[in-house]
Amino acid sequence: MQKHELMLCALASMAGVGDIYTDAHECAPSVLAAQNLAVLAGLLSSSDTIITQGSLLADGEVVCEADVRVNGKVLPTIPESFDTSGRNWEVALPGGQKFSVEMFTGECADDETWVVDEPEAFYTALLQQAN
Incomplete structure (x- = not known):
């Protein structure tokens, strides 16, 4: 991008x-x-706010591929059987850089949201890729 x-x-x-x-x-x-x-x-703008793709990692292991929106929300496709509780989350960009991600749980068990937790480092890396 x-x-x-x-x-x-x-x-x-x-x-x-x-x-x-x-x-x-x-x-x-x-x-x-x-x-x-x-x-x-x-x-x-286009209606698409996806700015990059990467991998969502739990405790350092790849769980799934994920899109990342411009506001830092990570959109993963978590396998149904995967237990998301008590994990350390990161998103890895195609270049290998990893950034901490915070998971928020909603009212029901299936209502989870992931957001990049290192915005300055994350956006700096994206801007460097864009140049």
């Missing part, structure tokens, strides 16, 4: 982080301007 494409994905992701709303009349121009930025960011 080129640096320009990476920046467009980041812009779209930031603009889409949350709804912008207030009923305060004096804030109406700022709300409309922020909504305009979200529309522009959406038009500039």
